[in-house]
Amino acid sequence: MAEDGTSDARDVTLEVVLRPVTAADLDRFEAEFAGPEGPGPYQWFGHTPAQRPRQLLAERGLLGGDENMLSVTVGDTLVGRVEWFRRAWGRADTSSCWEIAIGLFTAHRGRGIGTRAQRQLVDYLFAHTRVERVQVCTDAENIAEQRAVEKAGFTFEGRIRRAQWRAGAWHDQLIYSVLRTP
Template structure:
């Protein structure tokens, strides 16, 4: 398994796999989204920016999903409290095989190696037991519940927040 930069051809794959509830999964389906913005970002900075980024998750040469990271500064001023938040999407036929856990481990390794951030966090739907298990297996600490923070499928949903600090990451 590996991570690599996303190319324009990969955006078509993401669109084909994530533009439905079946493809995205119930906990990740937020409706249709504009993939032209992704295409523009690939042309602009290859989806590797100062505030955010995304990489393809590959099994051999086959793209099986993507990982993302973006700056969050909810805990104070951005210049003193910014951290990364990470997210993942694995194509439906590859879920439940450990690929998501491995990809998120690789992403956290990459971020702690190449950026001087001290904290990486992740949020997940309260009903997404698979992602909770994955984050805990990787050594993330569950910090709490963010009540009714996400609008999805016509209702508000609780989110769970997890984090790992640089000095806790021993992978």
């Protein structure tokens, strides 16, 4: 049981690993996230073209640019992906940060994988890039993601009103961040 008395489905023995994306991974992402059931109610934005990730994979392995992706695995099983995008709070050359996102396959949610994968991504970004800040935005109703990022060390910063158009309506987003420690 979790501290709040609810069922705690997390498995602390799972070995969560981030690795470079392959073409086969992109095929699986397309299949798993093709309809509203796959990404879930907070990440379904309608059908979108799949060419951009394939183009970026061919050009630079989906690494080393402003749009990046790693696959999330547990053991040898592909369970989802993490992404990071450059965002700026002023001039991009002096005030950029990373914004991260995660997409786990339905069968692998609620087990603590997302928390660990996002924390690993933060550690990776601070070790391999010069940013001072990593942020995440999530839907104001997405309680599971809010808990995951808080457990991963993110601090709640505020509400961004009517920031995201999805499912025929505007939705508030919550912003969280973690800062590089000196």
